[in-house]
Amino acid sequence: MRRALIALGIGLGVFGSAVVSGPAQAANVLVVPLARTVSAAQEVARFWLADGAANLKNATPYAVRTAVGGERLPTDIVPDGPPMLIAPGRGPASPEGSMPTTSGKVFFIGSDLQPHWCTGTAVQSPYRNVVATAGHCLLDIEAPAGPLAKWVFVPGYSEGAAPFGLYVGKQAEAHYDFDDIRDHDRDYAFVNVYNGVVFSAPDVLTNVGKLGDNVGGQGLAINQPLAPAADVFGHPAGPNPDGSRPYTGETLERSTGPMFATKVTGLRMDRPIGVDSPFTGEGSLGSSWLIRYADDSRTGYLNGITISAADTDGDGRYDTGVSPYFDGELYEVFKQAAYQWTGGIA
Template identity: 75%
Template sequence: MSIGLSVLGSTVVATPAHAVRMATVPLASTMTTAQQVASFWLADEAANLKNATPYTVRTAVGAERLSTDIVPDGPPRTVVPPLEGPPPQEGRTPTTWGKVFFIGGDGLPHWCTGTSMQSKYRNVVATAAHCLFDIEAPMGALGKWVFVPGYSEGTTPFGLYVGKLGTSHYDFDDIRDFDRDYAFVNVYHGVVQSSPDVLTNAGALGANVGGQGLAVNQPVTSTVDVLGYPAGPNPDGSRPYTGETLERSTGSTFATRFTALRADRPVGVDSPFTGEGALGSSWLIDYASDTRTGYLNGITMSVSDTDGDDRYDTGISPYFDSELVEVYRYAIAQWTGFAVR
């Protein structure tokens, strides 16, 4: 049976071979909790945002480049991004990319990269699943999860968006299958701190910054643009990135293989990004610089030094297939509402 998905005028048609089980995790389930989470990050001139460090869990893996292809489990499909994004706000160009902040298993504030996605309610953020689930604990989500598009040095130029519900593939949460290391998080309308201890509604995420499209079952032999906030060191100790600004690299994709993690179909891309900070970076095909939009076709779950020169040269992502579409379909159907009115 074909299932139609309407996304602001665009359609994805999915014919899954079998039902996909989702792993959903509540984040801030009530408006009161959402306000408490927002205040945690914004209090004391955003001290907790400023003090957060790049997440260091599963940032690098030993990988081998393969010359084989990956066989899709269905036909190629796409969800197109909006033809036009939101207008500039006070001279600022909206950006779908930003940092997702959370409390790690060590009790400290950390961040990964996240991306606003095209969705029915304009409330979906894509990132790596292990930037949502605490894989160092038996189960459960990372705490106080928020997304800040365009983040820089404690500022929230387009608002702060508190996560309400996170969704990934059941196999990631259940058996740590890293072929499913992707997640979509529904966020409340954004908030800004209009004065100390006062939060004001900033509107829906997609209305403020736009959203990226989605592409699945694509050929591995493609070129993608990787966008994220790398910050960590190379194995040789060099630090080419600071994590303070959005970085972009362009490279070819290829099949990979590694044994350290459970994964049958990981994809690699030529990219010099270091792992810390770059976890959750978006891989876009058909990226257009003028609209700053494309089709999400990968998410960095780790990086690798495949040639042994002590510098990372490869980003690693799960292959985006028909089962990912089902997870995405579930996420975009979830309404979140307001954190403050």
């Protein structure tokens, strides 16, 4: 379903003003409550951090809608409005050659009542509290009864460690068409997280500050031509169709390749896009596709987000990541998330 883009008027450096004035909620934006109170958020944080972060360590990659049939197309995508760029925000300096600190894992409880994870990334916003991921890493599409439970983001996650803290989701913004009719052209979500926390002593939560202050935030690119090169950052972990398992999911991986139009089977999508990437679907759901990525600043512009993977040449290995095209309707959802304040829980 296509709706007219409303209230554009955004360009490079749009968040430069010191005055933050939130927009009225757009008609196609779904606001999803998560841990809406401080006490609820504290309970979620303790669930993941207790017993030496046992639930983080025991979580498994989310394996819902991780693979589709796919075909690469020679055509291009027609934007639905003018191109827009939101500039990234740099975080603290990190060692040369390191991976972006904005990437990490989102953890939640699935409909099987077990802990799982996808990939997520911090995105620049006025309150520095927005995480982007796949829509079905937020909304439970196996048992459609609302959001996946106990949702948190851990940037820089590695083997149970939360080097920049754990960030509990307060609420999220998604597209009504994904929730209502499972339109995977709208399979994306932006989550507002509280300030990060760590355990400073057993069961004692300590505030470590805003997400964007700690790790920075990637920019956002809307209505762009398909890029000749995009860098994909994610935590792939599942097997290829041939049974091989090239990734463990424990470390952040990077792949670089061109973007292109695709045709997929198995998902309701009118205009999916693809990126040349060997990432398996499990674990990489929610991976960021960054265009104009700079190694020195470790920042770029988010222009795609993995919702599935495809083997387009039939060799038994995944070669394509699949994403919705980032158009004006995605910007409406992001804009609603960008102006939501959250605060701390400790």
